[in-house]
Amino acid sequence: MRRTVLALLLICALCSQALVAQVGLGDRAGALTLIRAGRLVDVRAGRVLEDQGILIEGERIKAVGPYADISRTVTNIRRIDLSRATVLPGFSDCHTHVLLQGDVTSADYDEQLLKESIPFRTIRATVAARTALMNGFTALRDLETEGAMYADVDVKRAIERGIIPGPRMFVSTRAFSATGMYPLLGYSWELRMPEGVQIVDGADEIRRAVREQVKYGADWIKFYADRRYFLKDGALRSWVNFTDEEMRAFVLESHRLGRRVAAHAMGHDGIDAALRAGVDSIEHGYGLDEELIDRMVKQGTYWCPTIYVGIYVAEGRARAGAPIWLTMRDMEAKIFGTAVRRGVKIAFGTDAGGFAWTENAAKEFGYMVRYGMTPMQAIQSATVVAAELLEKPDDMGAIEAGKFADIVAVTGDPLRDVTELERVRFVMKGGEVMRNELGR
Ligand SMILES: [Zn+2]
Numbered sequence: 001m002r003r004t005v006l007a008l009l010l011i012c013a014l015c016s017q018a019l020v021a022q023v024g025l026g027d028r029a030g031a032l033t034l035i036r037a038g039r040l041v042d043v044r045a046g047r048v049l050e051d052q053g054i055l056i057e058g059e060r061i062k063a064v065g066p067y068a069d070i071s072r073t074v075t076n077i078r079r080i081d082l083s084r085a086t087v088l089p090g091f092s093d094c095h096t097h098v099l100l101q102g103d104v105t106s107a108d109y110d111e112q113l114l115k116e117s118i119p120f121r122t123i124r125a126t127v128a129a130r131t132a133l134m135n136g137f138t139a140l141r142d143l144e145t146e147g148a149m150y151a152d153v154d155v156k157r158a159i160e161r162g163i164i165p166g167p168r169m170f171v172s173t174r175a176f177s178a179t180g181m182y183p184l185l186g187y188s189w190e191l192r193m194p195e196g197v198q199i200v201d202g203a204d205e206i207r208r209a210v211r212e213q214v215k216y217g218a219d220w221i222k223f224y225a226d227r228r229y230f231l232k233d234g235a236l237r238s239w240v241n242f243t244d245e246e247m248r249a250f251v252l253e254s255h256r257l258g259r260r261v262a263a264h265a266m267g268h269d270g271i272d273a274a275l276r277a278g279v280d281s282i283e284h285g286y287g288l289d290e291e292l293i294d295r296m297v298k299q300g301t302y303w304c305p306t307i308y309v310g311i312y313v314a315e316g317r318a319r320a321g322a323p324i325w326l327t328m329r330d331m332e333a334k335i336f337g338t339a340v341r342r343g344v345k346i347a348f349g350t351d352a353g354g355f356a357w358t359e360n361a362a363k364e365f366g367y368m369v370r371y372g373m374t375p376m377q378a379i380q381s382a383t384v385v386a387a388e389l390l391e392k393p394d395d396m397g398a399i400e401a402g403k404f405a406d407i408v409a410v411t412g413d414p415l416r417d418v419t420e421l422e423r424v425r426f427v428m429k430g431g432e433v434m435r436n437e438l439g440r
Contacts, residue, residue: 032055033055033405034080035054036053036081036082037085037086038050038084039086040064041379048415051066051067053065053069059405061401061402061404063401064401082438085410085411086409087408087426089396090407090408092137092139092140092390093349094281094348094390096143096361097144098155100146101128102353102355103354106186106320113146113184113194114184114194125151126155127357129169131357132167133166134434136424137361140170141170141262142155143283144173145173149173149174150174152171153171153217168396168404168406176197176223178201182224197224210249210257211253221250222262222263223241224263225240225279226239226240226266226271227239236286236331237267237268250279261281268292271288271292275295279301282296285304286332288332288335289335294342302344302346303345305349306351307368308350309351341372345385346381347381348378350363350364360422365414376415405430406429407428409438
């Protein structure tokens with residue numbers, strides 16, 4: 001009997017070791033690694049340095065400098081040769097939904113909420129998290145579970161414990177909207193349908209619900225500021241979901257609990273109301289105009305433009321009877337350059353999950369450049385700027401001593417052709433190599 005128990009324990013130990021090895025975590029505390037970077041993108045200074053060494057101890061970067069200098073100080077350590085590659089900090093996607101698998105039309109959305117259990121959706125979310133990491137995204141701000149309750153907290157925990165591979169997760173759990181302002185909508189009143197968000201009405205209820213989400217693990221609070229978009233006198237207008245008092249309650253209560261607030265805001269009215277309430281980031285913002293842009297600059301509000309998803313869903317939603325999506329797509333293309341020139345803090349965010357996870361979210365870079373950023377600005381939006389938005393400027397966003405060793409590499413020159421970032425060949429997260437088609 002005792003021998004059987006011992007044998008079982010041994011098997012368990014072997015299994016868990018195999019898991020750790022497979023995920024590539026947990027075995028490098030204190031170990032030294034030296035990466036030789038042929039070209040290193042210094043995102044803070046906005047320049048590229050040649051033949052650099054990155055010395056890594058455990059999960060963090062210990063030193064960065066000319067390879068010859070760094071190499072001389074160490075002997076007998078693991079070396080990774082990326083001398084023929086361009087090396088960058090890992091990217092952060094500041095607007096994703098790992099629990100969603102693309103929803104061009106409302107039928108696609110309803111199908112996922114009605115026919116897929118939360119456990120099934122969570123299994124798919126683990127694949128989405130892995131996909132993001134392998135594409136070079138070492139951090140995600142996941143902006144709500146779309147009816148899957150707190151499953152994002154579980155995905156985050158599984159990644160942190162090394163059970164599955166995935167990016168560093170900053171999660172917002174269920175998100176909020178008001179009665180009648182979020183799917184599932186349009187069903188018989190006799191049916192009790194699942195909600196895509198947590199429905200709240202009134203400042204008291206909002207304060208209680210924010211406390212509840214924080215209690216269950218929300219790093220961020222997200223609410224939907226508007227819905228029902230329409231054109232009037234050339235401007236994108238919208239119905240605002242909450243009163244000023246309610247929006248203010250979201251922001252004050254979240255900030256009191258040390259959480260930042262993201263507001264989905266598409267039309268002028270929604271963005272205007274969210275800015276009056278003092279939110280930290282505007283999501284989508286397709287109806288931004290010069291006046292709103294100036295207020296964002298003054299208030300220090302971040303913008304997550306999510307360009308690619310707008311392009312991905314526009315045609316399908318127009319065919320399904322909502323041509324406004326084509327207009328919104330074109331409006332954003334026009335206003336983006338103005339926001340860049342005026343100095344809005346633009347954080348890279350794609351809404352991945354709003355489009356299928358089989359599409360590489362790095363396509364967003366190409367659109368940012370097409371709409372008015374330099375390739376370096378687009379890279380900065382996904383690195384240094386994103387790290388500030390996520391309140392992790394000392395841990396993430398650049399290849400510098402003290403920060404996590406979250407590092408990616410590509411073979412070409414992304415500063416000449418930014419679509420090169422869609423072809424990431426090397427990914428390291430916290431000192432662990434997660435993907436390597438380049439170095440030895
Ligand atoms: Zn979204």
